[in-house]
Every structure is written in structure tokens, then in C-alpha cells.
Amino acid sequence: MRQIFLLVLLFVVGQWFVKALRRAQTQSRPGAQPGQGAQPGQGAQPGQGAARNADGGANGKAALPEPMVRCAECGVHAPRSESVNVGARSFCSSEHARAYDARTTAQDRPAR
Ligand SMILES: [Zn+2]
Known part of the structure; x- marks a missing residue:
């Protein structure tokens, strides 16, 4: 029973990462395709998306100070x-x- 709960949690976290990634992409590029980042099957491998998102967040591109x-x-x-x-x-x-x-x-x- 606990495993099912963990799976659901991972799925929710994966969806959250996808949403955050899409938001970052639309902010940096207004003309980007919005449907590209939404893949329902990605929830099966949340580790890959999480690692990529952590990499992008560490760079802090969105938080660059404005000149x-x-x-x-x-x-x-x-x-x-x-x-x-x-x-x-x-x-x-x-x-x-x-x-x-x-x-x-x-x-x-x-x-x-
Ligand atoms: Zn003035």
C-alpha cells in the first residue's frame, strides 16, 4: 500500500516538474510550442526529468538581475x-x- 502512495507522489512531482519546465520555456521563448513539454508517459521515469530540471534551476537563468x-x-x-x-x-x-x-x-x- 505504501508503494502505491509513493508511485502517486512521484507522478504528481513529475507532473509538477513538467509544468515548471513548460513555464520556464514559455517565459524565455514566447513563440515556443506549448504542447512539446507535455508527455503523459514521462511520469514513469521521474528521475530523468527531475535531474534535468535541477540542472536548469541551478543555473538560475530566470533570476538574472536586470541591467x-x-x-x-x-x-x-x-x-x-x-x-x-x-x-x-x-x-x-x-x-x-x-x-x-x-x-x-x-x-x-x-x-x-
Ligand atoms: Zn527621469
Whole structure:
């Protein structure tokens, strides 16, 4: 009776690993095929999937720190994904990008 319980537990853990793997794949590649990682027969060999998943988790690819960029207008550091890039400069928001652009164009044409 205890063996059956262990088998069920292994199956559940295997399904959990498959789900975690699929989530990691869809996060890194939005265009990947979602049905590829779901194989019902994989529960028979949970050791292989577990070892592979542990390897990928040790690398910590999903937890990479995001590079920070400095706003050219106010000097605040913001993550690159949330920053606004205009030319070679980065800004914390589109408002500051516009303000910086207005300021520099005003400096270019002082007579007005
Ligand atoms: Zn700013």
C-alpha cells in the first residue's frame, strides 16, 4: 500500500516538474510550442526529468538581475525593460524623454 502512495507522489512531482519546465520555456521563448513539454508517459521515469530540471534551476537563468540604465533627465536608475530609449540615451519615463528632447531642442534654438 505504501508503494502505491509513493508511485502517486512521484507522478504528481513529475507532473509538477513538467509544468515548471513548460513555464520556464514559455517565459524565455514566447513563440515556443506549448504542447512539446507535455508527455503523459514521462511520469514513469521521474528521475530523468527531475535531474534535468535541477540542472536548469541551478543555473538560475530566470533570476538574472536586470541591467539598470540611468535616466538622462533626472538621473534615476531604472530597469532596462521599463526604461524609454531615445537614440543613445535612456530615460525613466516617456515624459522625461520628451522633457529632455524639448530642453535640448530649446538649447539648439535660443532665439525665439
Ligand atoms: Zn527621469
